[in-house]
Amino acid sequence: MNKLIKKLLKISGFKKLNPVQEEALKNGLLEGKNLVIASPTASGKSFIFEIAGINTLANERGKVLYIAPLRALCWEKYQDLKRKYEKEFGIKIAISTGDFDSSDLWLARYDWIIVTCEKCDSLIRHGAEWIKDVGLVIVDEIHLIDQIERGPTLEVTITRLKEIIQKTQFLLLSATIKNADELAGWINGKTIVSNYRPVKLYEGVCYNSKIVFLDKEGYKLDEDLPVEDSIVKNTLRFKKQIIFFVGTRKRAEKLAEKLGKTVKKYLTPNEKRDLNFLSEEILNVLEVPTKQCKKLAECVKNGVASHHAGYLSKQRILVEEYFRKGLLKVITATPTLQLGLNLPAWRVVVRDLKRYHPGFGALYIPVIDYKQFVGRAGRPSYDSWGESIIIARNEMEAEDLIEHYILGEPEKITSKLAVEPILRVHTLALIASDFCKSKESLMDFFSKTFYAYQFQDIERIKEKTFEIIKNLKKWKFIVSKKRKIEATRIGKRVSELYIDPLTAYFFIKSLKKVKKIELFGILQLISNTVEMKPLPNVKSKEFDELNEVIAERESCFLQKIPREWDLEFDDFLKSVKMALVFESWINEATEDDILTKFKITPGELRGRLEIADWLLYSLHELALLLRKKSILKDIKKLRVRMHYGVKEELLPLVKLKNVGRVRARKIWLSGIKSIKELRKVPIEKLSKIVGPNIAKNIKDQLKGKKVKERKVLTLKDFSFS
DNA sequence: CTGCTCGACGTCTAGACAGCATGTC
DNA sequence: CTAGACGTCGAGCAG
Numbered sequence: 001m002n003k004l005i006k007k008l009l010k011i012s013g014f015k016k017l018n019p020v021q022e023e024a025l026k027n028g029l030l031e032g033k034n035l036v037i038a039s040p041t042a043s044g045k046s047f048i049f050e051i052a053g054i055n056t057l058a059n060e061r062g063k064v065l066y067i068a069p070l071r072a073l074c075w076e077k078y079q080d081l082k083r084k085y086e087k088e089f090g091i092k093i094a095i096s097t098g099d100f101d102s103s104d105l106w107l108a109r110y111d112w113i114i115v116t117c118e119k120c121d122s123l124i125r126h127g128a129e130w131i132k133d134v135g136l137v138i139v140d141e142i143h144l145i146d147q148i149e150r151g152p153t154l155e156v157t158i159t160r161l162k163e164i165i166q167k168t169q170f171l172l173l174s175a176t177i178k179n180a181d182e183l184a185g186w187i188n189g190k191t192i193v194s195n196y197r198p199v200k201l202y203e204g205v206c207y208n209s210k211i212v213f214l215d216k217e218g219y220k221l222d223e224d225l226p227v228e229d230s231i232v233k234n235t236l237r238f239k240k241q242i243i244f245f246v247g248t249r250k251r252a253e254k255l256a257e258k259l260g261k262t263v264k265k266y267l268t269p270n271e272k273r274d275l276n277f278l279s280e281e282i283l284n285v286l287e288v289p290t291k292q293c294k295k296l297a298e299c300v301k302n303g304v305a306s307h308h309a310g311y312l313s314k315q316r317i318l319v320e321e322y323f324r325k326g327l328l329k330v331i332t333a334t335p336t337l338q339l340g341l342n343l344p345a346w347r348v349v350v351r352d353l354k355r356y357h358p359g360f361g362a363l364y365i366p367v368i369d370y371k372q373f374v375g376r377a378g379r380p381s382y383d384s385w386g387e388s389i390i391i392a393r394n395e396m397e398a399e400d401l402i403e404h405y406i407l408g409e410p411e412k413i414t415s416k417l418a419v420e421p422i423l424r425v426h427t428l429a430l431i432a433s434d435f436c437k438s439k440e441s442l443m444d445f446f447s448k449t450f451y452a453y454q455f456q457d458i459e460r461i462k463e464k465t466f467e468i469i470k471n472l473k474k475w476k477f478i479v480s481k482k483r484k485i486e487a488t489r490i491g492k493r494v495s496e497l498y499i500d501p502l503t504a505y506f507f508i509k510s511l512k513k514v515k516k517i518e519l520f521g522i523l524q525l526i527s528n529t530v531e532m533k534p535l536p537n538v539k540s541k542e543f544d545e546l547n548e549v550i551a552e553r554e555s556c557f558l559q560k561i562p563r564e565w566d567l568e569f570d571d572f573l574k575s576v577k578m579a580l581v582f583e584s585w586i587n588e589a590t591e592d593d594i595l596t597k598f599k600i601t602p603g604e605l606r607g608r609l610e611i612a613d614w615l616l617y618s619l620h621e622l623a624l625l626l627r628k629k630s631i632l633k634d635i636k637k638l639r640v641r642m643h644y645g646v647k648e649e650l651l652p653l654v655k656l657k658n659v660g661r662v663r664a665r666k667i668w669l670s671g672i673k674s675i676k677e678l679r680k681v682p683i684e685k686l687s688k689i690v691g692p693n694i695a696k697n698i699k700d701q702l703k704g705k706k707v708k709e710r711k712v713l714t715l716k717d718f719s720f721s
Numbered sequence: 722c723t724g725c726t727c728g729a730c731g732t733c734t735a736g737a738c739a740g741c742a743t744g745t746c
Numbered sequence: 747c748t749a750g751a752c753g754t755c756g757a758g759c760a761g
Binding site: 069070071097098116117118119121122149150153247248249250251284285286287308309334335336338339355356357358362496497498499531537539540607610611613614615617618621644657658659660661662663 | 731732733734735736737738739740741744745746
Binding site: 247248250251254352354355356360361362363 | 748751
């Protein structure tokens with residue numbers, strides 16, 4: 001066996017290669033052959049690309065580019081690779097995602113670069129030179145190319161990479177899908193399909209108080225408990241952990257609450273003590289805990305936690321960490337945990353197999369999703385096998401579910417490229433980065449996509465693209481000279497800002513119209529964009545109130561108010577609600593106020609504010625290009641207020657480090673209303689307001705003249721645990 | 722008159738990427 | 747064309 005592989009095996013703590021890995025080697029993994037590998041989670045796909053990556057670097061075949069769909073996944077992979085290989089092989093590993101960025105210019109100096117798909121797209125648009133030096137491209141979770149929202153970006157990004165670096169090796173990693181061959185055909189490579197798992201998985205069904213497996217003896221359950229409880233009881237008797245997948249957030253929270261009663265009987269005093277600490281930590285993530293935080297904290301005391309996107313990421317990370325450590329026994333989750341993330345449990349229960357789709361009602365989830373869920377069953381170094389359980393109502397249903405999910409074949413994946421908004425974004429991007437300079441070259445590009453390969457026909461795309469080009473011209477983002485198409489200055493900027501050209505068009509239209517700025521109007525403008533969608537629902541009770549707001553503030557709006565019977569009215573109403581939420585935020589409402597009043601969870605609010613920040617920045621940049629000097633300052637101010645969630649009067653105070661909305665308000669209330677006054681206040685008095693440490697810190701910051709020190713942030717500064 | 726239970730009816734539903742420049746309680 | 751859990755509100759009943 002190759003010396004290098006031996007060394008890598010040792011580092012990763014494996015004894016020998018598994019069948020999938022052998023297969024990959026046989027098919028030219030180290031010889032630069034393109035491969036599609038379709039196998040279950042935890043089948044050792046990571047190790048395959050690690051071998052390929054290190055080999056590429058060792059033979060100086062160029063950089064390695066790793067693309068994953070989630071920031072969390074990138075972060076996990078980054079830490080893992082760094083720990084294992086950076087020192088050992090003297091290679092430099094970098095991460096570049098929306099929240100962590102090893103400054104783009106420097107990326108050229110790194111050997112192995114980890115990015116999200118959108119970031120990769122953005123880097124290409126900004127013309128990153130080092131892309132040319134990439135010798136191996138690894139795309140993780142490639143089956144997401146099927147997703148309507150983000151798949152096309154992935155598809156276009158891969159196509160562009162293929163065009164820029166034609167000799168480069170491509171390694172596509174996928175969940176088990178039906179048509180992996182098609183993907184392989186597209187990238188002109190070979191397919192490796194396998195069902196190998198390092199830990200044996202037994203898939204079963206639960207009905208009539210028993211769990212039945214296909215190829216293993218089942219369990220009899222307590223009949224006097226609800227199903228979920230008796231499954232948990234059965235699990236805890238083996239001293240094992242379990243994850244439940246359910247359909248909605250509410251159900252996840254509810255189930256966690258319910259299961260606490262059963263779980264707490266199995267906790268040792270030590271565990272109870274540790275859980276109380278954890279509970280406390282989870283409770284105090286916010287200035288004022290919301291009802292939701294309190295509920296989660298209560299559950300955690302019993303060794304159970306729910307997990308979904310409505311929580312703050314810090315809370316989620318805590319839950320994941322302590323489940324991994326074995327302290328938490330049960331997680332009830334929505335599909336947040338579907339992808340990647342190393343969070344296995346001995347047992348996985350898929351409780352809700354139907355999910356609601358607007359306009360279609362409740363539909364069964366795809367087999368791929370089911371397989372991804374149960375892929376988490378079995379912790380490689382702890383369990384000698386894993387178990388997954390579907391909950392059925394009766395024997396009849398159980399048989400159907402076994403047939404469909406356990407024995408069934410995963411679906412085909414199909415290209416979703418012909419979807420308008422995304423095609424619009426990419427058409428402009430292709431033109432703006434001079435990648436395509438005519439209709440013909442655009443069509444030539446699209447003919448190299450997975451869509452074209454799969455359907456052998458790009459007529460639909462052609463039609464849509466021509467329509468899009470017409471609009472982009474109308475909006476003055478592109479111009480055509482003779483047969484050539486070119487982006488205008490503003491078109492280029494729009495493409496770089498990574499916003500939908502349609503959003504940019506609305507922004508520009510509004511900016512041209514605006515004379516005096518109305519904050520509410522701006523807030524509504526950024527709320528009614530593609531980027532902000534899907535907007536939180538308007539409850540029927542809120543309807544009247546919102547209509548009143550609309551009437552009262554009629555003059556604020558930058559867009560024309562649609563009529564109640566217009567199609568856009570629904571979105572308009574939602575955007576007004578969103579604007580009200582933002583307004584409360586910058587008027588210093590707490591997260592709990594917002595949760596109570598608008599039913600928007602802290603996690604969701606945080607997410608929206610992030611989008612708002614990005615859109616406000618874009619709005620500012622467009623105003624700059626339009627020479628709307630008079631409103632630049634106002635937009636900037638609004639952006640800062642949104643960032644901190646403060647009224648205008650606190651703006652001077654939040655400029656200080658370690659002073660956010662809470663401390664700033666405290667200081668202000670004590671009568672200190674400006675930096676000037678703050679300088680005069682004796683440190684003793686300030687200590688009483690914000691505590692001695694912070695007081696000293698503030699005073700130190702004021703010592704220096706006006707010079708603001710800029711710190712170059714490295715990733716070391718972000719430690720998660 | 723008050724407080725409770727029950728059922729009919731109505732309501733609501735998963736997730737998360739990007740720009741830029743850096744730090745809350 | 748298609749679901750199902752949960753909240754709300756009013757009716758009906760006991761105290």
